[in-house]
Amino acid sequence: MELKTAVVTGASSGIGLAIAEMLTEEGYKVYGIGRIFPDGCDFFEKRISLDLRDTDILLEKISGIKKVDLLVNAAGSAYYGLAEFNTPDQIKEMCRTDIEAPMILISALLPKLKDSKGMVINIASVTSTRINTHGAAYGALKAGLRSYGRSLYEEVRKTGVRVVTVCPDLTAGTKLYRNANFKPSEEDGCYLVPGDTAECVRDIINMREGAVVTEVEVRPQFNRIEKKRT
Numbered sequence: 451m452e453l454k455t456a457v458v459t460g461a462s463s464g465i466g467l468a469i470a471e472m473l474t475e476e477g478y479k480v481y482g483i484g485r486i487f488p489d490g491c492d493f494f495e496k497r498i499s500l501d502l503r504d505t506d507i508l509l510e511k512i513s514g515i516k517k518v519d520l521l522v523n524a525a526g527s528a529y530y531g532l533a534e535f536n537t538p539d540q541i542k543e544m545c546r547t548d549i550e551a552p553m554i555l556i557s558a559l560l561p562k563l564k565d566s567k568g569m570v571i572n573i574a575s576v577t578s579t580r581i582n583t584h585g586a587a588y589g590a591l592k593a594g595l596r597s598y599g600r601s602l603y604e605e606v607r608k609t610g611v612r613v614v615t616v617c618p619d620l621t622a623g624t625k626l627y628r629n630a631n632f633k634p635s636e637e638d639g640c641y642l643v644p645g646d647t648a649e650c651v652r653d654i655i656n657m658r659e660g661a662v663v664t665e666v667e668v669r670p671q672f673n674r675i676e677k678k679r680t
């Protein structure tokens with residue numbers, strides 16, 4: 451039987467990398483998109499190293515993938531702090547990575563996803579439904595991605611394509627907070643690990659055909675962050 455094919459952005463780190471590994475276990479051929487892949491990820495069908503903001507290159511690189519059963523948009527970029535201190539470059543980077551690239555990829559791959567009656571999984575965030583002081587821009591973009599996924603599902607459900615928004619909470623062991631002055635607390639129960647979201651995605655892709663979880667939040671039991679020591 452022909453293997454299923456997945457395209458995963460953010461596949462070089464954190465949650466996207468954990469999802470890519472899980473998909474390989476599930477028998478998918480995974481085309482992983484990232485900038486710099488760590489050593490040793492030889493399970494990918496192909497590693498596509500590019501900056502998602504170079505959308506012409508992105509479209510060219512994915513055009514050769516013949517069949518797509520699953521698209522996972524996991525790449526993301528975040529800058530925190532008061533809105534007046536978000537620089538234009540930071541705002542542009544977040545807009546382009548967190549919402550422009552997913553929409554362009556979805557638009558380009560939808561014909562193939564319709565052919566395969568496939569699935570789109572967007573990794574948004576719990577910030578998408580919250581008020582985010584010190585993270586207004588990031589939260590707004592994740593809310594946009596969630597809204598886009600809701601509308602897209604209604605648009606394409608009749609074609610057999612399923613659209614899912616997964617909203618993780620504070621996850622340790624990723625690089626997302628590299629620009630922040632805080633991080634998830636290291637106390638037990640206060641953080642997720644990337645594999646928690648990957649396991650959630652495993653359950654979603656293995657749902658009975660004809661049933662779909664359209665939105666899900668994955669949360670640690672407790673809600674604590676800690677300031678980074680400088």
Ligand SMILES: NC(=O)c1ccc[n+]([C@@H]2O[C@H](COP(=O)([O-])OP(=O)(O)OC[C@H]3O[C@@H](n4cnc5c(N)ncnc54)[C@H](OP(=O)(O)O)[C@@H]3O)[C@@H](O)[C@H]2O)c1
Nearest residue numbers: 460462463464465485486501502525526620621624625626
């Ligand atoms: N960590 C959390 O607490 C948390 C909570 C909720 C939602 N999320 C979401 O989960 C997703 C994964 O984040 P993570 O926590 O796993 O963070 P991460 O370790 O920083 O991973 C982010 C991924 O996105 C890729 N990426 C970022 N900008 C890119 C660009 N311009 N071009 C190509 N690739 C780019 C990175 O590639 P390179 O490393 O190769 O540059 C990396 O593979 C994101 O959408 C994030 O918003 C995370």
